[in-house]
Amino acid sequence: MKTLSIAIIGAGLGGIAAAIELKKAGHEDITILEKASDVGGVWRDNTYPGAACDVPSPFYSYSFEPNPRWPRRFSQQPAILDYISDVADTYDVRRHIRFGVEVTAATFDEARGHWTLDLSTGDTLVADVLVPAVGQLSRPTTPPIPGRDTFAGESFHSARWDHDVELDGKRIAVIGTGASAIQFVPEIQPQAAHLEVYQRSAPYLLPRPDREFTELHHKIFKLLPATQLAERGTWYGLVEALSVAWVYSKPLAALIGRLSRAHMKRQAKAKPGLFEKVWPDYPIGCKRVLFSSDYIPALAQPNTELITTGIREITPNGIITTDRVEHPTDVIIWGTGFKATEFLAPMKITGLGGRDLHEQWADGASAYYGMTVTGFPNMLIMYGPNTNTGGGSIIYFLEVQAAYLREFVDAVAERGAPLTVKAIVERAYDQRIQDKLANSVWSQCTSWYRTASGRVTTNWPLLGIEYKREAKFDPADYQPVPAKKPV
Template structure:
């Protein structure tokens, strides 16, 4: 095969990592299709007050592109988006991007051995290799609460923050207490006349060891790169220890739980009854543990109420809880997360023999090391099924996947035929992963890690270092697909 053409969907961290690795390997026929107007993915879309990463910046960055000028240890959204933009410029990625183009469907053509992509502007694009880099946290979700559409006030999802809406002096309802709400609630609480926070399930919180990086830090990091490498290595070890706790060590998990208990109880002491509401009732690690120093103090303020009763309905003027109380509301902010288990939706993806990917995934998405799917030749996924980390940095996983993609593309270029992972290989892998997940902490509560049927489709069940050791391209795992060319 001549140099294969490659189409990457998405210009976030995954798409950029894929493009950089391919370009390093000499592949330049790359088109990145991005539905938005700039790079950045979730860090472009999530602009809510206080938006920041819960992984320290020296580790939440590409290993080959350290940033000596991070403003904080846990950097906020503008700094992360700026970093992503700078990396795209440094590695000449923007040249390959078509902005404002959404892929609505993709079909593998067995007569040409290529993928045909249908674009939102009515065009089609043919490519040899299709790479999905749309992430797991790109499509916000809001629960179908009765009366939601009757609300007369203003409402928006935290991932689509409406900065034109004035919050000062308003009665605000925040529905959801996940990672985003933990960050924006302390930011909006001082502005609200009254703030109701509706909690279905409480998160475990740990102290957030944040700090500002001074100009001295920046100089040392730049002049002595080993110091930043040491910071990266230290945080890698610490966040990986969380994965050790969830996967291998119940005593370590118990220790983390005790630290969380002491931290949360100390912070809730100023408001009687608050700790009993915020302390979780499920095993630690079952949902992502969050780092926060200011969330519980915000809940303890006189103008804030944490509501743990369920929501019965939404009315034009407010929210009625299951106890019959109506809570007057001017603004509703949905902090209800993303459709993380609906991988690659809403694209229609058709593989060999007309098979539909979403029908094949009806019981929950699965892919070989999260990247390749039987019957969908020359298609790879970045941040696909079972590659989320319960404690570490997803960029670490993305770099591993980019290297796998590079080796895959090198292989099809030399073999001259499309490749699909063998069914027996993918099935054995999935059975092994699901067996480990079934006995893991992530199977012990409802969370965005699981489908409605209970299958855990998001998380990798082992350590990050084990993924790096295992997820290496092996040509014997794949079979060539004969191209049925027209006579």
């Protein structure tokens, strides 16, 4: 059996899961290339006030490494980053990581049957197997609003929070009302002299059943691991119920909608007219339902205004809305999300016959179970196309993908030749997934789940447990790539 060299791009939750699974199987020739200076991915980058996961921590963690000392049920960014760092240390992952190194391009060498990676250092790295693990939420995006670059005040994206900017007593504009904004708006609202939140599309909200885990909880979780397993199982069932609602049960979706309406209406009653602004105008589940018990109360405060009029332009002194009203502003915070559908960008990935991955994905990214792509041998993507979840924990999906990767690598080592997924297999899979998505709730509104053409490229259309059951490595789905003689 051939010993394989493996290059993993990214040291976030996906890259670490991949490395651990491979190491457990005896694969040690692993290099993880991380452009930042530490592990953590999105949990290293997103340090905005109030940053936390909207999946309960006992479920938003690796099944093989439960943490009995989570500080809260919905833990915040520092605790999650500490957990990721501890896991990397526990499983001896750090010695495989090269920090401060970005991959700019990767090319499959058909003559030698390996990948050559171009690095930001000017060096190259050769690897038998390529594992991009850069995630879907790593590249912030801001809309091309006219005059954006003329603004004279401070501005930054929530995923690149500038902690040196003084917010006390300032007129602050928050553009965007997604998952990040509903967390940081309540945190900065008391600091602002005036806070304006610009909303294009309102999110559905459910109560956030958060609580502190006390020392007693920690002792019980440690001494009786079954209690933490029960907590994990309970929350798995509850968040998976959201997926059941979106995929299989319109009555359950309607019930969740009624719960959301009652929660939001109750919280908005302090400010007349607020509920009419915050209540969404699209089917529930089309965008990710968010958990919050303090966002709407923050909007109801006297110093806060929710603006639903569109933005016409940004000037040096503020924002002009489409009704021609000018809003003087000192600080702009962009809560406008990520380039989620631009998978693996800005890397240039070149496969068999010189094919360019991004050209192949011009109409929207696709991959077999979100992991392998025809014509790109020995490349397996973590958190790739159509592997996001509309209700559960992405770590659950990452563990399934890591197990698939391990079997894939074992098969490559056994055959001694690169493997590529058969075109007919990938096409049939993609057609089935897109047929399901075309009739799903995710096709009924504009969201970061979809490309400009309307193709849903991020979400898995079924339940998490169905992904785990289906995404099993089968050698019959792949064909070896014979070495091509140099011309």
